[in-house]
Amino acid sequence: RARPRSSVRRRSRAALRSRCEPPPCLATHLDYEVGQEFRMSQSRKILVVGSGGREHALALRLLASDSVSEVIGCPGNAGMDKPPADLAHKILRTRSGEPLAIAREEGVDLVVIGPEVPLTEGLADRIRAAGIPVFGPSAEAARLEGSKAFMKEFCVRQGIRVARGVIVSSPTELDAALATFPNAPVVKADGLCAGKGVVVAETHEEARAAALAMLTGESFGQAGTTVVLEERIWGEEASVHALCDGERAFVLPVAQDHKRIFDGDQGPNTGGMGTYAPAPVVKPELLAQLQRDVMTRVVAGMAAEGRPFIGALFGGFMVTPEGEAIVLEFNVRFGDPETQVLTLVADGDFGEAIYGAARGQLSDGVLTVSQDHALCVVLAAEGYPGQVAQGDEIRGVEEAEGLPGVRVFHAGTERRDGKLLTKGGRVLGVSARGATLAEARDRAYAAVERIEFRGRQFRTDIGYRALR
16 A cells, blocks of 8 residues: 555556466456456546536546545535545546546546536547446437437337327428417427526417427527427426446436526426435336346347447436326436435445446445435526626535535536635535435535525525425
């Protein structure tokens, strides 16, 4: 342990070259004996790509893993420039620049890609081609989120139940397609629109106007020149995440997000004002069915079609009053703010699980699902989800983090002249774990009350569906 890391690594690699062929980009100390598996020491270095609350949550959960000694955020945020007090014996830092170049320069053992855009643009492909393990799907597999039309057609091919939809590629097709819906359909832009490409229309006229604006490029440019008209399904939404290694899927607890800005689900949609897990809207029997008939089937179908899925698969479901779950969408990365609670209730060596999945070797028993609960309250800037104020000083974060079971995840923050300032719409994700959902809620809101900045916005009813 006292030897410098670099000398240990050189000696380990030399020994391995003389006895066996090492895995790609082996950048950790390995003990190897003939006839036995590689045993990783507690020295993995991981690069997390992204700068939001999701990436901060992933970075801290990875850093808390026995197999991980260092995490680098690229570019990261103000919460990722140093480890929290309970992880001060490990290294957490940030670097700006091109992720592949940084991964090579740092000699990282694993890259974890947070946002969807770099995945659809092929960042995971470029990193894999360089021989570095990466947790994130290829550009071909990322089409599951990058194209809603592709997602619909894939689900039909694989026998996965989705809301009825019609794909429209030109204004001349629009009226005939609309006429096939007795009620006003939901209008979805085919491509990525930063979470804003869905219009839940109340009338056919509203749906027609929204679709025309997309098809002509007025709303979302090239991302909207193909649209999906979709039957509107009523019920409660739920988020199901799975860690996937190309063949297997480990399903995490069900989470439920709160999209509207105000209490009682009022006001405009946002990127998410808070979440909690597990969400009782999906009963254990239904979750087992979704794991078997949806999540596992997606992984198998993607592999059969020559685009194996390695990474986080996030299914958005509508649970109807009759207790059925219908797929609304698939995302090819962790949700935000779902990650903030899921990382709190997944026990075990998270770093080992992610590394195994990246190498196509997701092992049983590395992760377990806790019986505890977690809840996240998002603190947003003044004006969100519209024009937001920036540069306001944030106070009380350290005091909040000192409370039992609390983690404060940074999203839209920066440090300037020694001060923590707001820099974005969703500023912080104040999260807590507890033996019950009520305990997790009380801890989270007690922490919220210790954090202050001008114009702070938050909902006071996160988790209300389960708690009522």
